[in-house]
Amino acid sequence: MNASEMNAEKLYEELVRRRVELWCQGKMLRFRAPDDALDPEMMTLLRRFKKDLIAILQRESEPQTTCNRLEPTTVGQQALYFLHLSAPYSPAYNVASACRICSPVDVSSVQTAIELLVQRHDSLRTTIEMQSGKLLRRIHESGKTDFATIDVAGQSDEHIAKIVKAEYERPFDLETGPLLRVRWLRRADDDQIMLITLHHIIFDAWSLWILQDELFQLLAQVSGGEIAKLQSPPATFSDFVTEQNGWINSPEGEKDWLYWEDELSGTLPTLDLATDLRRPSRAEFRGATLPFRMPEELSTDLRNLAKTLRLTPFALTLSVFKTLLHRIADQDDVIVGTTTSGRSRSEFNHVIGYFVNSLAIRSNSSDDPLFSDFATEVKAKVLGAIKHQGYPFASIVDRIGRQRSGSGNPIFNVMFGLQKPRFCEAATLLGDDSAEVELAGLRVRPYKMSQQEGQCDLTMELFETEHAFVGTLKYDTDLFTQTTARRLSDQFIHLCGEVVRDPNKRLSQYDLVSDTQRDEIMALSTAEPSPTWDGSLAHEWVSRQASLRPDAVAWVCDSEQQTYEQLDHASDRIAGELAANGVMPGSLVACCFSRCFETASIILGIMKAGAVYVPLDNESPVTRIESLLASCGARTLITDQVELMTSLESSDAIVIPVSRAIDLVSSDSDQADTDSKGVAPADLAYILHTSGSTGSAKGVSVSHEAFARHIVSISEVYQLTADDRVLQFSNLTFDPSLEQMFSAWFAGAMVVARGNELWSPETLWGVVEKHRLTVINLPPAYFQHCGGNMDYDDDLSSLRLMILGGDVFPSESLTAWRSRGVRILNAYGPTEAVVTATTCEVTPGKAVRSATPIGRPRPGSRAYILDSQGRFSPLGTVGRLFLAGPMLADGYYGDEELTSKVFCKDRFDESAKPGVMYDTGDRARWNPDGQLEFLGRVDQQIKVDGIRADTSEVESAINTLPEVMRCCVRLHSEGTAARPGQAELIAWIQPAENESIDAAAENDAALQTRVISHLRSVLPRYMVPRRIVVVESMPLTASGKIAHRNLPRPVKNDRRSAVEFVAPRNEWQSTLAGIWAEELGVPSVGINDNFFDLGGASLTSLRIITRANDAGLNPSDSPMKPELLFEYQSIAELYEHLGAPELTHCSHS
Amino acid sequence: MNIFHSILESVGTYLPPQIVTTREILDGCVRPVRVPLERLTGIRSRHFAREDEFAIDLASNAITDCLKHSRIRANQFDLLISANISRWDGPSRVGYEPSTAIALKQLMGFDKAIAFDISNACASMWTAVYVADAFIQSGAVRSALVVSGEYISHLTRTAQLEMEGYLDPQLASLTLGDAGVAVAMCASPRRGEGFTNFDMYTLGHYSRLCIAKPSDQPHGGAVMHTDAVKVTAAIVPHAAAHAVHVLKQTGQHVNDVQHIIPHQTSRLTIRGAIEEIAKQFQTDCTDQMIDNLELRGNTASTTHFLAFRDNIDNGRIRTGDKLLFAISGSGQTSGTAVYNCNDLPDRIRRTSENGHGHSTNGHAAETGSEFNPDESVSVAMSTPFRFESIATAVPHNGERADTLSMLLQAAKDSIALADIDQSTIELLISTGVYRSEFLTEPALAALLAGDLELNADQAATDPVKTFAFDLLNGSIGFLNACHLICEMGRAGRIERAMVVASEIENNADVDGQPTLGITEMASAAILSESEDGETGFHAFRFDHYPQFQDQYKVFANIENKIGKPFLEHSIASDWKHTLIPSIKQSVDQFLSDQSLETESIDWWLPPQTCDEFLRCLADTLGISQDRMIVGKDRGPDAFTSSTPLAMLAAGVFGDGEQRNGDRRAQPTTGDLGLIVNIGSGMQVACALYRF
Known part of the structure; x- marks a missing residue:
C-alpha cells in the first residue's frame, strides 16, 4: 500500500478489511483492532485521516437513518413492548441459546457467519422505537453485530457460568439495538462456548431453530472457504405484519374474534393455585426451570392411549395437565395458554421474527366428566383455537379488556406446550451436557444455563423425544419454591400413570397422591409420640404437687396467692360443698362469675367432685345464660350475678353464690378428702360453648382423658417445669384458660391470673416484670396493641415463651422479641380438638403466603389435609384440615347428629382400634417446609373479582405500616340478603397512638392515602381494599380479639373513599377523560380514577397516548410516551406531572 | 472494556468541626453590618477550619473519606488534580511550589498519578472534573482523583475587619465556609450512567467582577471583592439558559432530572436560577432543587460535591437518579453537567449502615466488581x-x-x-x-x-x-x-x-x-x-x-x-x-x-x-x-x-x-x-x- 496514494475512503476500506472496528463517540474516534492489524504506518494514517474517518462514519450512520425503513409493529410486539417498559432491565424477555463447541473453530468465521445471518434476516437488523405514540420497527439497511470474544482460559466452570449469565442478563436497549448479541467464550481451542442472546420482540423459539440451523450451515461454508450460499428467505417479517394487520380488520378476522369472544365469555376464571409466596404487586418476571423426565414405559403408554382415544399426544397431555389444575386449584373453569408458531403460511417457516401467538384453551369440568370425554372436549377446543389462531392474542386481550373493565387480570397465568426438540434441546433440558451432536463438522454439546422465564406463574413444556417425554416446568420464583415445582411435576407424571391405567374415571376419581407421596404425607401428618400419660387426671395433679411441694405458690390473683397445699385444701372444701348440695359425679356445674381469687379452687373443686365444669360468659345477657343452662341441662350454678340469682330463684336450679365459695376458700377447716377416685378417664371434664356458623352455641364436651393427655403432650411442647410462672390470661369461657392453669400445675409451676378488665399494656408488662413471668399466651391482636406500647425500661428478661394464636398472626412485629431470646409459638386449635392442636416455632424473616404457618400437630396426635372426596390432598394443595388422635372432644353435648357429622372414624389410623378424626372446617395445606398452613374457614373464603383472597394477607400488609396500630379487613357488601350488592374489600384501621392525637379528618385522609399507596405497592391490585375506614379504636371482644360485628359500617360515598368521582376541571382534563372513557369502555372517568382500576392495559395505553398526542394534549411539542401511564395512573396525576398543560388546538381542529 | 461515560466512582467530604452561625459572623464584624444576611442567603451556619487546619488538611481528610467508599486504591489512580482556589497551607502562608497536587501525591500515596493543580475560582473543582473526564474518555487514564481542600474562612475574617457596611464589596465573604471534597472518577462500562452531557466555557467579559488577592491593610490576609449585583444580573440568566440549552439539545425535559444542584452561593441566587429554568420548561422544578446552604454556607469550589454527598447521605439522591449540575464561578465560568447516578449512593449508604469509620480503602468490593487498573480499555484515536x-x-x-x-x-x-x-x-x-x-x-x-x-x-x-x-x-x-x-x-x-x-x-x-x-x-x-x-x-x-x-x-x-x-x-x-x-x-x-x-x-x-x-x-x-x-x-x-x-x-x-x-x-x-x-x-x- 502506498501511503502517498492513500485517501480516507481507501483507508477506511483497508481498515474494514483488517477487521479494525471504528466508531464515533461524540467527536471521538474510537477503535478496536485485532493484534497486528495496526502497524505504525497505519497508525499515522489513522491519525492523519482522523477527521475524515469521523466524517465517513457519520455519513455512514446518517444515510442509514434516512434509508432505514420504518414499518409498523404487530399487536403482539406492542404488547411485549409494554411489558418491556414495565421492567426494562429485566432479562425476562431475553431469549438465549448457548452451546459448547468442542472442535477448533476460526472465530472470524463465526463472526462472518453471524454477520451474514444478520444481513439475511430483517428482524436481526430491527430496532423498536416510539414515534408520536406509534410503535414502529426500524429496519436498518446494514445491521451492526454485537459480537465479542471473551478469553476464559483457565477459568473455573462457576466463573464461566457467571460470565454467561451476566451476558445473557444484560438488558437490551430496544431503540438503539442491536437486539442480537453473540459472545464467544474461549477456554481452549476445542472448548468454546457460544452464547446467542436476543430480545424476544424480534425473535421466538421457532426463530431460534432457524438461526441455529442456518448459523451452522453458514459456518460450514465460511470456514470451508466456500461462498456462503443459502437461499434467501421466501418472505419477510414485514409481509407477516401486513398480513396480520390486514387480517384483524377483515371479515375473516372478525369471525375469528367472534369465536374468541364466545369462548372467553362470562367471568374469566383466574387459576387460584396456592402459591408458596405472596404474589408481588407487580410481576418481576423472575423464574426458574425444573427439568423432569417421564418413564419410557409411561411415555409409550401415553402414545398408545392417544391413539386409542383418537387424540394427539398434545391434546392428551394437555388434558392430563388440565385435570391436575382442576383438581389442585379446586376449580371447574380453567384456562390454560399454549403457543403456536404463529407462522400462518409456510413461507414464514424460514423467517426469523416475533411470530409466536398464544391460544387460550378453556375447559369446564363442573359435571365431573369421564377423563376420556374431557380429553375429547379439550381436543375440540384445541382444534377450534388452532382454526382461529389468525387473530392475534394481544388483540383478544385488548378487546376483552375493553369489554370488561375492572378486572385487569390476564386471561391465563399457566401455559402448556408439547413439541419435538431440535438441536440438543432435550439433552440441555435434562442437564445432560455430555450429549454431543455434529453440526457443520463441529462437535457441539449443550451448555446448560438457567434462563429467566417467569412470564407465567407456571409453564409446563413437554418434549417428545425418541424414547420418552421429557419436560420442563418453568415457575415464577416469586410465587413458588423448587419443592413445590418438583411436587407438581411429580403429580403430573403420577396422574399420567393413573389416566393410562383407566382413562374412563371421572376427573374427581383420580387419586393425585402417589404411593411415595402418600408415605411422605403420612409422615408429616403423624406427630411424634407424646410422653407417656400415667393415667392420672387433671385435678389429681394439684394434690400430687401439694404433697411434693406444699409451700410452692400455685395461684396468684390480684394481691392474693395460694400455695399448692392451700389450693388443694380449698378445692377439697368446694368439692365437699358441691356434694353437700347434691352434686353427683357426672353432674354439670355451670360457672358464671367474674374471675376472682377463688376461681382456681372452684374449677378444681368441681372436677374433684366428679362433676363437669361448664363455664358461661358472665357478660352475656341473663336470658342467654338461662337458655344455655336449659340447653345443656346444668342444674347447679355458681355465680356472682345477682340478676341471675334472682331470675333463677323460682327454678329448681341450685344456685351457689360465689360469696359462699369465698367463705370456703378462706376457711381453714380441713375437709375430709373427697373421693375423686370415682372419676373415670372417660368421664367428662368440661363443656365449653362455642358459637357456630348457625349462630346458636354448641357445647363441646371434653373427657378427662382427652384433657389430661393434651396437658401432658403440650407441657412437653412448652417444656414447662416447676420453675415456670405462667400467665392465665384467657377468658374462662375459652379453653386456653384451662391449659394455662393445668399445664402449670402439672409441672408444679405458678399461675398468675389477670384481672377481669382487659389490662392496659403498662399493666401487662408491669405484671410480667413484677411476677417474673416466664410463659404468656396472648391473642395476637392484643399482643400487637401491647407490643407497640412497651416501655423499654421494662425488665422482661424472665420471659422465655410467648404463645400467640387464634387470629391473624403479627409476624412482622416479632423480630424484636426473637432477638430478646423469647421463644415464640403460633398456636392453633379448635375447642373440639382440645385447646392447642398444632404449634409452630416462629422463625423471623421468612416471607410466606399467609401470615405464619400453624406448624405441626402436637405430640401424640395427627393432622390430615383431605380433599372433597376424603382422600389425601397432594402436598402443597389446599384441602380441609382434619385432626385426629386421643386428644379430641367427645363431641357436642346432647347433639349426636352434629357430632357424627364432624367426628368420624379415622380412616388413616391403621391400628387395631382406629380412633376418631375431627373435621375442623378450616382450609389448610402442607407448605414446602412441611408445616401446616392455615388458609381460613371453608365457609368464609372470600372472593374478590373472582379471585380467592385471604384477608389476613391484606391485614399483614397494612400492619407493617408504623402509622397503623391494628387493622381488620373484611369483604363488605352494601346490599341486602335478597339483593346482594357488589361486595367490596374494606379495611378498618386504628392509627398508632401518636397518629390519632389529632384525629382530624385530614389526618385520616392522609392515612388512607398512605395505606392505599402502600398496599398498591405490595399487593396484587385486586387485594387492595376499595375503602379504608379509620376508627379511633378497634372494638375488641372480651378475649381481646377484634369484634368484627361491631366495626362501623362505612358511609357510602364517603369523601374518603379511595375512588371518589371527581369531574374533570378543565378542557385538557375533560378531553383526556373523554379519550379514557372511550378507550376503556366506561361511561365516565373522574380525574382521580386509576387507569389500571378501570381496566387499562397495554394496548389501551398505547391508543390513549396516541389519541392524546393527536388531540394536542401533549405539552409543548414533545409527544407523551405510554410509560407515563405506569407512573401517573390518574388524569390528575398526569396533569400535575405534565405541569398543568393546556390544550393546543394546532393539530386538532 | 468499552468506555461509555466517566462516573463519579466515589465522593468524599470533610467538614471541619467548628460551626459558626451567621449571627456570630455579623456580630464579629468590627463595624456593624446591618443586613439580614441569613434571610437573604439562607445560610444559618457554616463550618470553619480549626486553627491548625489548612487547605491541604481539608483536602487530605476529604481524600481519606473518598477512598473509604472507593474500589480504587490510592496507588492505582492515574491522575490527581488539586483544585482549591487558595492554597493556604499555613497561617497567612500561601503555597506556590510545589503544587498542592504534588504535595498530596506524596502525602497520600498516589504513587503513579500524574499530578497538577487547576485554579479557576469557584469552578476549579468542575474544571478539574471536566479535564479528568476528558482524560478518561480519551482512554489516557483509567481513573482520576480530583480534590479540593477549600480553606477560605480567612476571607471572612478579613472582611469582618475591613467591611464598611452592607454595600461593601466584601459582603459575599461573610457567606463563606470551609470544606474539603474529593471525587474519584473512572470510566463506566455501562451505557447510560455517568456524565452524559458536560459543557464548560468562560465569559471573560465578566472576569473582573470578583477578584481575590492579598489585603493592602496592615492586618494582612486576603480579600475578595465581589460586584454581587452585576454577577447576579449577568450570570444567573446565563447559567439557567445554558442548563436549558443543554437539556433541550439532547431532548431532555427538566422533569427528566430528579435533582438540580446549582452552585451554592445564596438562596436568592439559586431560586432565581431555578425560576429561570422552570420558566423555560413551563414547569415547577422547586422540588428538584438541592440547596444545602443552611448548614454549609458558600464553600466555593466544593459546593456542588458537598451538596451531592450530603444528599446521598440523607437518602435523597439515589442510585439511578439523574442530576443536573449548574456550574458557575468567577472568571466568568459557566457550565452544565448532566449526570446519571451509578450505584454510588447505594454503596455509600450501605457502608454507612455497616458502621462508620471502617475504612474500605480500595476494598469496597463486596458491592460490585473490583476495579482492575490493568484492564484494557478502548481508547480514542489521537492526533498530534x-x-x-x-x-x-x-x-x-x-x-x-x-x-x-x-x-x-x-x-x-x-x-x-x-x-x-x-x-x-x-x-x-x-x-x-x-x-x-x-x-x-x-x-x-x-x-x-x-x-x-x-x-x-x-x-x-x-x-x-x-x-x-x-x-x-x-x-x-x-x-x-x-x-x-x-x-x-x-x-x-x-x-x-x-x-x-x-x-x-x-x-x-x-x-x-x-x-x-x-x-x-x-x-x-x-x-x-x-x-x-x-x-x-x-x-x-x-x-x-x-x-x-x-x-x-x-x-x-x-x-x-x-x-x-x-x-x-x-x-x-x-x-x-x-x-x-x-x-x-x-x-x-x-x-x-x-x-x-x-x-x-x-x-x-x-x-x-x-x-x-x-x-x-x-x-x-x-x-x-x-x-x-x-x-x-x-x-x-x-x-x-x-x-x-x-x-x-x-x-x-x-x-x-x-x-x-x-x-x-x-x-x-x-x-x-x-x-x-x-x-x-x-x-x-x-x-x-x-x-
Whole structure:
C-alpha cells in the first residue's frame, strides 16, 4: 500500500478489511483492532485521516437513518413492548441459546457467519422505537453485530457460568439495538462456548431453530472457504405484519374474534393455585426451570392411549395437565395458554421474527366428566383455537379488556406446550451436557444455563423425544419454591400413570397422591409420640404437687396467692360443698362469675367432685345464660350475678353464690378428702360453648382423658417445669384458660391470673416484670396493641415463651422479641380438638403466603389435609384440615347428629382400634417446609373479582405500616340478603397512638392515602381494599380479639373513599377523560380514577397516548410516551406531572 | 472494556468541626453590618477550619473519606488534580511550589498519578472534573482523583475587619465556609450512567467582577471583592439558559432530572436560577432543587460535591437518579453537567449502615466488581497537536514587569503570527506561577480571555466558545498543559488551544528578600491538531522524585508585616544538579516506553537555564551539545516559558515552518525532538515532538 496514494475512503476500506472496528463517540474516534492489524504506518494514517474517518462514519450512520425503513409493529410486539417498559432491565424477555463447541473453530468465521445471518434476516437488523405514540420497527439497511470474544482460559466452570449469565442478563436497549448479541467464550481451542442472546420482540423459539440451523450451515461454508450460499428467505417479517394487520380488520378476522369472544365469555376464571409466596404487586418476571423426565414405559403408554382415544399426544397431555389444575386449584373453569408458531403460511417457516401467538384453551369440568370425554372436549377446543389462531392474542386481550373493565387480570397465568426438540434441546433440558451432536463438522454439546422465564406463574413444556417425554416446568420464583415445582411435576407424571391405567374415571376419581407421596404425607401428618400419660387426671395433679411441694405458690390473683397445699385444701372444701348440695359425679356445674381469687379452687373443686365444669360468659345477657343452662341441662350454678340469682330463684336450679365459695376458700377447716377416685378417664371434664356458623352455641364436651393427655403432650411442647410462672390470661369461657392453669400445675409451676378488665399494656408488662413471668399466651391482636406500647425500661428478661394464636398472626412485629431470646409459638386449635392442636416455632424473616404457618400437630396426635372426596390432598394443595388422635372432644353435648357429622372414624389410623378424626372446617395445606398452613374457614373464603383472597394477607400488609396500630379487613357488601350488592374489600384501621392525637379528618385522609399507596405497592391490585375506614379504636371482644360485628359500617360515598368521582376541571382534563372513557369502555372517568382500576392495559395505553398526542394534549411539542401511564395512573396525576398543560388546538381542529 | 461515560466512582467530604452561625459572623464584624444576611442567603451556619487546619488538611481528610467508599486504591489512580482556589497551607502562608497536587501525591500515596493543580475560582473543582473526564474518555487514564481542600474562612475574617457596611464589596465573604471534597472518577462500562452531557466555557467579559488577592491593610490576609449585583444580573440568566440549552439539545425535559444542584452561593441566587429554568420548561422544578446552604454556607469550589454527598447521605439522591449540575464561578465560568447516578449512593449508604469509620480503602468490593487498573480499555484515536505559533514578551524597558500586560502582548503576537481567527481558540490555559499582586481569583486565563475578547460574551446557545483556566505545577505546568490539550483533542473536545505562561519576580521590589532567579517573561503558544498526523506532540511522561521534594519550597507571606506580601523560599542551591541522575532515569524510561534509542532522537530541548547545568546534562545523557537546542534570550531560567523558548530556538514560528535565520543547524521536517523539563516536587517531564 502506498501511503502517498492513500485517501480516507481507501483507508477506511483497508481498515474494514483488517477487521479494525471504528466508531464515533461524540467527536471521538474510537477503535478496536485485532493484534497486528495496526502497524505504525497505519497508525499515522489513522491519525492523519482522523477527521475524515469521523466524517465517513457519520455519513455512514446518517444515510442509514434516512434509508432505514420504518414499518409498523404487530399487536403482539406492542404488547411485549409494554411489558418491556414495565421492567426494562429485566432479562425476562431475553431469549438465549448457548452451546459448547468442542472442535477448533476460526472465530472470524463465526463472526462472518453471524454477520451474514444478520444481513439475511430483517428482524436481526430491527430496532423498536416510539414515534408520536406509534410503535414502529426500524429496519436498518446494514445491521451492526454485537459480537465479542471473551478469553476464559483457565477459568473455573462457576466463573464461566457467571460470565454467561451476566451476558445473557444484560438488558437490551430496544431503540438503539442491536437486539442480537453473540459472545464467544474461549477456554481452549476445542472448548468454546457460544452464547446467542436476543430480545424476544424480534425473535421466538421457532426463530431460534432457524438461526441455529442456518448459523451452522453458514459456518460450514465460511470456514470451508466456500461462498456462503443459502437461499434467501421466501418472505419477510414485514409481509407477516401486513398480513396480520390486514387480517384483524377483515371479515375473516372478525369471525375469528367472534369465536374468541364466545369462548372467553362470562367471568374469566383466574387459576387460584396456592402459591408458596405472596404474589408481588407487580410481576418481576423472575423464574426458574425444573427439568423432569417421564418413564419410557409411561411415555409409550401415553402414545398408545392417544391413539386409542383418537387424540394427539398434545391434546392428551394437555388434558392430563388440565385435570391436575382442576383438581389442585379446586376449580371447574380453567384456562390454560399454549403457543403456536404463529407462522400462518409456510413461507414464514424460514423467517426469523416475533411470530409466536398464544391460544387460550378453556375447559369446564363442573359435571365431573369421564377423563376420556374431557380429553375429547379439550381436543375440540384445541382444534377450534388452532382454526382461529389468525387473530392475534394481544388483540383478544385488548378487546376483552375493553369489554370488561375492572378486572385487569390476564386471561391465563399457566401455559402448556408439547413439541419435538431440535438441536440438543432435550439433552440441555435434562442437564445432560455430555450429549454431543455434529453440526457443520463441529462437535457441539449443550451448555446448560438457567434462563429467566417467569412470564407465567407456571409453564409446563413437554418434549417428545425418541424414547420418552421429557419436560420442563418453568415457575415464577416469586410465587413458588423448587419443592413445590418438583411436587407438581411429580403429580403430573403420577396422574399420567393413573389416566393410562383407566382413562374412563371421572376427573374427581383420580387419586393425585402417589404411593411415595402418600408415605411422605403420612409422615408429616403423624406427630411424634407424646410422653407417656400415667393415667392420672387433671385435678389429681394439684394434690400430687401439694404433697411434693406444699409451700410452692400455685395461684396468684390480684394481691392474693395460694400455695399448692392451700389450693388443694380449698378445692377439697368446694368439692365437699358441691356434694353437700347434691352434686353427683357426672353432674354439670355451670360457672358464671367474674374471675376472682377463688376461681382456681372452684374449677378444681368441681372436677374433684366428679362433676363437669361448664363455664358461661358472665357478660352475656341473663336470658342467654338461662337458655344455655336449659340447653345443656346444668342444674347447679355458681355465680356472682345477682340478676341471675334472682331470675333463677323460682327454678329448681341450685344456685351457689360465689360469696359462699369465698367463705370456703378462706376457711381453714380441713375437709375430709373427697373421693375423686370415682372419676373415670372417660368421664367428662368440661363443656365449653362455642358459637357456630348457625349462630346458636354448641357445647363441646371434653373427657378427662382427652384433657389430661393434651396437658401432658403440650407441657412437653412448652417444656414447662416447676420453675415456670405462667400467665392465665384467657377468658374462662375459652379453653386456653384451662391449659394455662393445668399445664402449670402439672409441672408444679405458678399461675398468675389477670384481672377481669382487659389490662392496659403498662399493666401487662408491669405484671410480667413484677411476677417474673416466664410463659404468656396472648391473642395476637392484643399482643400487637401491647407490643407497640412497651416501655423499654421494662425488665422482661424472665420471659422465655410467648404463645400467640387464634387470629391473624403479627409476624412482622416479632423480630424484636426473637432477638430478646423469647421463644415464640403460633398456636392453633379448635375447642373440639382440645385447646392447642398444632404449634409452630416462629422463625423471623421468612416471607410466606399467609401470615405464619400453624406448624405441626402436637405430640401424640395427627393432622390430615383431605380433599372433597376424603382422600389425601397432594402436598402443597389446599384441602380441609382434619385432626385426629386421643386428644379430641367427645363431641357436642346432647347433639349426636352434629357430632357424627364432624367426628368420624379415622380412616388413616391403621391400628387395631382406629380412633376418631375431627373435621375442623378450616382450609389448610402442607407448605414446602412441611408445616401446616392455615388458609381460613371453608365457609368464609372470600372472593374478590373472582379471585380467592385471604384477608389476613391484606391485614399483614397494612400492619407493617408504623402509622397503623391494628387493622381488620373484611369483604363488605352494601346490599341486602335478597339483593346482594357488589361486595367490596374494606379495611378498618386504628392509627398508632401518636397518629390519632389529632384525629382530624385530614389526618385520616392522609392515612388512607398512605395505606392505599402502600398496599398498591405490595399487593396484587385486586387485594387492595376499595375503602379504608379509620376508627379511633378497634372494638375488641372480651378475649381481646377484634369484634368484627361491631366495626362501623362505612358511609357510602364517603369523601374518603379511595375512588371518589371527581369531574374533570378543565378542557385538557375533560378531553383526556373523554379519550379514557372511550378507550376503556366506561361511561365516565373522574380525574382521580386509576387507569389500571378501570381496566387499562397495554394496548389501551398505547391508543390513549396516541389519541392524546393527536388531540394536542401533549405539552409543548414533545409527544407523551405510554410509560407515563405506569407512573401517573390518574388524569390528575398526569396533569400535575405534565405541569398543568393546556390544550393546543394546532393539530386538532 | 468499552468506555461509555466517566462516573463519579466515589465522593468524599470533610467538614471541619467548628460551626459558626451567621449571627456570630455579623456580630464579629468590627463595624456593624446591618443586613439580614441569613434571610437573604439562607445560610444559618457554616463550618470553619480549626486553627491548625489548612487547605491541604481539608483536602487530605476529604481524600481519606473518598477512598473509604472507593474500589480504587490510592496507588492505582492515574491522575490527581488539586483544585482549591487558595492554597493556604499555613497561617497567612500561601503555597506556590510545589503544587498542592504534588504535595498530596506524596502525602497520600498516589504513587503513579500524574499530578497538577487547576485554579479557576469557584469552578476549579468542575474544571478539574471536566479535564479528568476528558482524560478518561480519551482512554489516557483509567481513573482520576480530583480534590479540593477549600480553606477560605480567612476571607471572612478579613472582611469582618475591613467591611464598611452592607454595600461593601466584601459582603459575599461573610457567606463563606470551609470544606474539603474529593471525587474519584473512572470510566463506566455501562451505557447510560455517568456524565452524559458536560459543557464548560468562560465569559471573560465578566472576569473582573470578583477578584481575590492579598489585603493592602496592615492586618494582612486576603480579600475578595465581589460586584454581587452585576454577577447576579449577568450570570444567573446565563447559567439557567445554558442548563436549558443543554437539556433541550439532547431532548431532555427538566422533569427528566430528579435533582438540580446549582452552585451554592445564596438562596436568592439559586431560586432565581431555578425560576429561570422552570420558566423555560413551563414547569415547577422547586422540588428538584438541592440547596444545602443552611448548614454549609458558600464553600466555593466544593459546593456542588458537598451538596451531592450530603444528599446521598440523607437518602435523597439515589442510585439511578439523574442530576443536573449548574456550574458557575468567577472568571466568568459557566457550565452544565448532566449526570446519571451509578450505584454510588447505594454503596455509600450501605457502608454507612455497616458502621462508620471502617475504612474500605480500595476494598469496597463486596458491592460490585473490583476495579482492575490493568484492564484494557478502548481508547480514542489521537492526533498530534503541533505548535502553530509561539510568541514571547518581556517587560517594557524600565517598567516593572506586569503579568497581564506581558501575557496580553505575547498572546496577541501569537495570534497574529498564526494568522488564525481567534474565535477558533477553544481552550486557553495559563500556566504561570508567579504573578503580579499574588492574584488568586479569577484565573489569569479568564482575565486574559476577557482582555483578548476571546469569545468573551457569548450567548448560552452559541456553539463558539472558549474555556479558560489556570494550570499550576511549577515550571512543569506548560508541558502538563500541552499534554492536557492533546487529550482534550483526542476526546473530541477541541481542535485548537492556546497555552500561555508568564513569570515575574515578586520579590524584585522587596528589600531584603531574595528573588527566585527566574526570567521575567511571558510566552504564548497556539497549538492545533496536526493535519499530516505526524507533526507535533506524540507522547508525554511525568515523573516525580519525592525524595528531593523538600529541596524546593516557595510560599507567599501575606501577613503584611513589611507593608506588602512577599515570597519566602527554601531552595537548595544545587537542586538542578542533584536531579540530573533522575533526569537520565526518566529519559531512559521514556525512550524505552516509546521503543526508541537515544540515537533516534534528533534534537534535545532541555530546560532553558544556565550553561553549566546543560553541559552536565548533555554529559550524563551522553549526547552532543550540538543536538541541544537552547534559546539565547533565556535569562537565568525561562521556567514555564522554557519549552516555548526552546521551540522558538528550534525555528518553530507562526507558520509552523523552520527558518534558517539562526546560524546553527536546526531541525527539519520529520525530525524527532525530545523536550525535557524539570521542576519543583521534584519532577521531570519528557515529551516527544515530531518537527
